[in-house]
Amino acid sequence: MIGAMGIYVTRSKPNGPAISSVVAAIALVASVIHLMAYGARDVVDVVSFFPGISVSFFCDPLSLIFAMVASSLWGITVLYSVGYLNGAHEKNQPRFFACVAIALGATMGVAFSANLLTLYIFYEMLSLSTYALVGHHQNDEARVGARKYLIYLFGGSIGLALPAMIAVYALTGTLSFSYAGILPEVTPFPVLVVLMIMFLYGFAKAGLMPFHAWLPGAMVAPTPVSSLLHAVAVVKVGVFSIVRVITGIFGYDLINQVNLSQVIVYIAAFTVIVASLMALYQDSLKRRLAFSTIGQLAYIIMGVGLATPMAFVGGVLHIVMHAFGKITLFFCAGAIYVATKKKYVSQLDGIGRQMPWTMGAFFIGSLSVIGLPPTGGFISKWFMVNGALEAGFPVIFTVYLISSFLNACYFLPIVYRAFFKNPATMDDVAERPLLCVVPPVITAAMSVVLFVGAPFIIRLIQGIYYG
Amino acid sequence: MSSQWAFLAMGIPFFTALIMGSVGYAAPRFMRWIGATGITLAVFASIGLWSTVSTDEYVSYFFGGWLPPIGIALEVDRISALMVLMVHGVAALAYIFSLKALPNELPASKHPVYYTLYFLLISGFVALAVTGDVFNVYVLFEVCALSGYALLAMGGKKAYVPTFNYVLMGSLGACFYLIGVGYLFIKTGTLNMAHLADVLPTVFFSRSILTAFILITVGLFVKMALFPFHGWMPNVYTKAPVSTLCLMAPLGTKICVYVLLRVVGYVFSMEYMTNILAVQPIMMTLATLAIVVGTLYVVYHRHLTRIIMFIIVSEIGYMVGGIFLGQMDSVIGAVYHIAADALMTVTLVMVAGVVRHCLGGDAIADVAMMFRRLPTTAIAFVIVCLSVIGVPPMPGFFSKFLLIKGAFMSGYYGFAVALLIASLTAVFLFFRFFEGYFYMKTDNTAPSVIQEPWAYRIPLVVAAIGLVGFGLSFSYWYGFIKLALPLGLA
Numbered sequence: 001m002i003g004a005m006g007i008y009v010t011r012s013k014p015n016g017p018a019i020s021s022v023v024a025a026i027a028l029v030a031s032v033i034h035l036m037a038y039g040a041r042d043v044v045d046v047v048s049f050f051p052g053i054s055v056s057f058f059c060d061p062l063s064l065i066f067a068m069v070a071s072s073l074w075g076i077t078v079l080y081s082v083g084y085l086n087g088a089h090e091k092n093q094p095r096f097f098a099c100v101a102i103a104l105g106a107t108m109g110v111a112f113s114a115n116l117l118t119l120y121i122f123y124e125m126l127s128l129s130t131y132a133l134v135g136h137h138q139n140d141e142a143r144v145g146a147r148k149y150l151i152y153l154f155g156g157s158i159g160l161a162l163p164a165m166i167a168v169y170a171l172t173g174t175l176s177f178s179y180a181g182i183l184p185e186v187t188p189f190p191v192l193v194v195l196m197i198m199f200l201y202g203f204a205k206a207g208l209m210p211f212h213a214w215l216p217g218a219m220v221a222p223t224p225v226s227s228l229l230h231a232v233a234v235v236k237v238g239v240f241s242i243v244r245v246i247t248g249i250f251g252y253d254l255i256n257q258v259n260l261s262q263v264i265v266y267i268a269a270f271t272v273i274v275a276s277l278m279a280l281y282q283d284s285l286k287r288r289l290a291f292s293t294i295g296q297l298a299y300i301i302m303g304v305g306l307a308t309p310m311a312f313v314g315g316v317l318h319i320v321m322h323a324f325g326k327i328t329l330f331f332c333a334g335a336i337y338v339a340t341k342k343k344y345v346s347q348l349d350g351i352g353r354q355m356p357w358t359m360g361a362f363f364i365g366s367l368s369v370i371g372l373p374p375t376g377g378f379i380s381k382w383f384m385v386n387g388a389l390e391a392g393f394p395v396i397f398t399v400y401l402i403s404s405f406l407n408a409c410y411f412l413p414i415v416y417r418a419f420f421k422n423p424a425t426m427d428d429v430a431e432r433p434l435l436c437v438v439p440p441v442i443t444a445a446m447s448v449v450l451f452v453g454a455p456f457i458i459r460l461i462q463g464i465y466y467g
Numbered sequence: 468m469s470s471q472w473a474f475l476a477m478g479i480p481f482f483t484a485l486i487m488g489s490v491g492y493a494a495p496r497f498m499r500w501i502g503a504t505g506i507t508l509a510v511f512a513s514i515g516l517w518s519t520v521s522t523d524e525y526v527s528y529f530f531g532g533w534l535p536p537i538g539i540a541l542e543v544d545r546i547s548a549l550m551v552l553m554v555h556g557v558a559a560l561a562y563i564f565s566l567k568a569l570p571n572e573l574p575a576s577k578h579p580v581y582y583t584l585y586f587l588l589i590s591g592f593v594a595l596a597v598t599g600d601v602f603n604v605y606v607l608f609e610v611c612a613l614s615g616y617a618l619l620a621m622g623g624k625k626a627y628v629p630t631f632n633y634v635l636m637g638s639l640g641a642c643f644y645l646i647g648v649g650y651l652f653i654k655t656g657t658l659n660m661a662h663l664a665d666v667l668p669t670v671f672f673s674r675s676i677l678t679a680f681i682l683i684t685v686g687l688f689v690k691m692a693l694f695p696f697h698g699w700m701p702n703v704y705t706k707a708p709v710s711t712l713c714l715m716a717p718l719g720t721k722i723c724v725y726v727l728l729r730v731v732g733y734v735f736s737m738e739y740m741t742n743i744l745a746v747q748p749i750m751m752t753l754a755t756l757a758i759v760v761g762t763l764y765v766v767y768h769r770h771l772t773r774i775i776m777f778i779i780v781s782e783i784g785y786m787v788g789g790i791f792l793g794q795m796d797s798v799i800g801a802v803y804h805i806a807a808d809a810l811m812t813v814t815l816v817m818v819a820g821v822v823r824h825c826l827g828g829d830a831i832a833d834v835a836m837m838f839r840r841l842p843t844t845a846i847a848f849v850i851v852c853l854s855v856i857g858v859p860p861m862p863g864f865f866s867k868f869l870l871i872k873g874a875f876m877s878g879y880y881g882f883a884v885a886l887l888i889a890s891l892t893a894v895f896l897f898f899r900f901f902e903g904y905f906y907m908k909t910d911n912t913a914p915s916v917i918q919e920p921w922a923y924r925i926p927l928v929v930a931a932i933g934l935v936g937f938g939l940s941f942s943y944w945y946g947f948i949k950l951a952l953p954l955g956l957a
Contacts, residue, residue: 054942055860121859128858143902154894158857159887166868166883170875 058114061460067111069323076439081224083435102129107233116175127153133225134218145220152214161202181251199245205238207294209271216290223334231326255307264305269399271298276406283344285333296322303384311387316461318380324447328365331440352418359418361444366411368447376450472516473528473541477593479509484586491579506559513555520548535659542599545951550596553806557813558589560926565710567922572708584614602658605645612637618711629702636699643686650679691723694757701776709820717812721805724786732953750791757784758885762892771819771829782808789870797873799948804866814851814930843924847931852897857890862938
């Protein structure tokens with residue numbers, strides 16, 4: 001069933017109208033909900049390659065959560081893309097929708113992978129399909145961005161993740177994920193550290209510094225791509241892969257035993273602080289959002305890397321919360337661009353009065369990313385902060401707090417400018433088109449709903465940790 | 468009947484060559500049909516051989532019923548059957564391709580002699596894969612080389628000097644090999660591979676055997692263009708006609724790697740190589756250097772044909788390294804890679820040929836907007852590039868996976884790093900082409916869509932599908948090769 005779903009998703013490459021994308025998205029969401037209801041945990045082998053390695057899929061709460069987020073946001077993004085692409089007069093729309101669909105199929109593949117090899121296959125597929133999206137404009141700027149994108153992602157995956165994967169296979173003879181971990185306990189500590197670092201940086205989609213530079217570069221893509229792929233699918237696939245490696249290859253028992261958390265969290269903490277500081281200085285709205293994403297991704301890795309129940313719940317929850325929050329922000333940035341052609345923070349004076357719905361959604365989204373109630377981001381951050389104390393890392397606790405403060409510093413001035421400063425010129429700007437305004441409002445509302453609905457997801461995640 | 472397949476696989480192209488030679492001048496219009504029939508039958512024979520060894524594992528054929536050591540024997544195990552399949556598969560693709568490519572390159576009066584040599588070369592390659600006699604290997608080297616020299620030199624005046632260079636180097640390599648075989652014969656009194664493998668352990672510590680080993684391996688290294696003996700190859704291949712290139716570039720060097728595996732793994736035995744001689748570190752250094760140097764050269768070239776040549780140089784390093792790592796997985800990886808690389812190279816060369824003929828050049832600057840203008844070629848190119856880079860589930864990924872794993876297991880980390888660097892460079896390299904045809908615009912005078920002729924399109928499509936299929940069926944080949952591996956692997 002799960003395998004069939006994976007195939008179904010990859011087959012649903014619409015060659016033309018966006019309508020088929022919407023239909024496919026709805027079907028996909030339905031099938032994920034179906035899976036959620038009848039949670040099947042058995043592994044489905046599709047093609048077998050080596051003894052102990054095959055392309056196989058399975059389904060656990062972690063994959064469900066991730067699949068649910070990605071597929072539901074896909075549907076909303078398709079709606080938004082229709083508005084955006086027509087509003088901004090983009091060319092080559094069929095190719096655009098086809099590539100997005102392939103990318104989503106690959107994301108689903110990653111979500112349901114039962115072993116590292118399968119995950120790797122879909123990871124590469126995602127890199128390739130999004131390459132065409134990043135370079136969508138086919139001009140020099142796009143070319144530079146796309147080249148950087150490719151060098152970082154392939155450099156990471158082939159140069160670091162692939163050898164690490166082969167080393168794991170040579171050590172253990174298997175690559176299947178198991179919450180008990182598959183690496184033997186006798187593995188020497190230096191080997192473990194090196195492997196962990198290779199995986200952390202190898203999955204460069206997670207944007208850990210210094211492997212982050214592709215993300216701001218990839219902002220040359222049309223905004224729907226930035227929002228779906230670079231706030232949700234691509235970067236979250238990187239994080240998800242790392243979560244899988246931490247929990248499924250190393251296993252929490254091993255990590256706690258040899259105190260591998262230190263390595264993970266300090267690498268991530270560095271990224272959190274530096275990315276937040278850099279975000280402060282970005283004038284381009286999309287670039288600011290990109291740096292914010294880098295920081296938030298490192299939050300998740302930090303949460304999962306702390307290896308305590310609380311922090312793990314917080315980390316996984318943050319995948320969901322950040323996805324909804326950040327996609328709202330990107331949608332808003334795109335809507336502003338379509339309506340006014342403004343790309344820079346410094347141009348946004350007074351825009352909130354002209355586009356109240358958009359900027360209202362922006363405000364909610366930024367609250368969620370900063371981690372303030374009444375939005376979902378608060379809950380995930382609450383768990384992560386408590387987890388840091390629980391794990392006995394006061395430094396990390398401080399890092400969380402400082403960076404939250406920095407988040408507020410780089411988001412709230414935008415909102416302030418938009419609503420309380422007078423616009424430089426009073427040009428006739430209105431909210432348009434409709435399909436650019438509704439999606440961010442929906443996702444912003446979802447952020448608030450998730451604040452209320454979080455316990456459901458938390459129970460799912462706790463099932464992973466204790467089950 | 469089943470043992471006849473071994474002879475048929477070799478004999479059919481040979482007799483096709485003879486018929487071509489005689490009919491070609493008398494009735495040129497039948498020529499392409501004779502060739503097509505010959506190659507089709509040959510492919511069938513190789514499939515027959517493949518299915519036979521799938522059940523029997525081993526086929527022997529004795530010419531005239533004379534048993535060795537007096538008679539000539541063909542010995543076919545699963546690895547040789549895979550090689551035969553590879554040779555005929557690639558030859559069939561190359562033949563279809565040449566139907567359109569050759570008239571662009573050679574006047575019709577030369578076609579009969581060209582195709583005669585062409586089929587002679589094919590039969591030489593097959594015979595190398597199935598022979599069970601070290602001296603016959605030498606003879607067949609000369610069969611291949613002599614027909615190959617002529618085929619390469621047909622590229623016109625600019626091809627003469629590089630071909631002459633190749634004649635010198637090739638003869639030298641063959642000469643080394645022959646002298647090595649001479650030592651073996653003096654010491655053991657036999658030339659049959661299986662017999663040699665039985666007798667050799669009694670004289671393992673003899674200096675003459677050591678000399679024989681060195682001469683034979685060096686001779687083979689020259690023949691297969693392993694760095695630093697690669698100098699002859701890039702020049703002679705880039706100047707040759709594309710139709711020749713389709714046959715020679717994928718098979719010429721690969722089959723020598725296969726012979727190396729035969730001689731080192733089965734005649735001398737892995738134990739002799741690793742434990743008694745302890746030459747593994749030297750060989751691994753050579754293989755690693757080959758990969759690195761090939762990769763470095765690749766970066767400096769902007770013409771696809773030339774780039775392919777240096778990719779071959781580094782791929783040869785992969786295979787030699789895989790054989791000398793002496794791990795079970797690495798040798799399987801090397802054998803699998805011989806076949807995979809033959810398929811990849813023929814696809815790449817065909818792409819280069821199409822681009823040269825249809826767009827007028829094969830530099831990066833010439834491929835602008837290729838997705839629009841030559842869609843089939845462009846897609847085949849993307850697929851083969853993914854395989855060379857090593858993206859799963861393409862064949863290039865699996866061989867690389869096994870080779871790197873073998874390198875980790877036996878502690879040659881440098882080799883693993885070299886493989887990864889080669890992959891990364893391939894990414895960089897091929898995406899320069901993709902960027903070329905994704906971002907560059909042509910001037911408006913160029914035609915917007917060029918339809919490839921069917922003789923170009925069919926082999927490209929088949930090769931691309933074949934590549935994907937070969938990758939997806941990896942587990943089958945893994946088990947298939949595993950049963951025929953030489954003894955004494957870790």
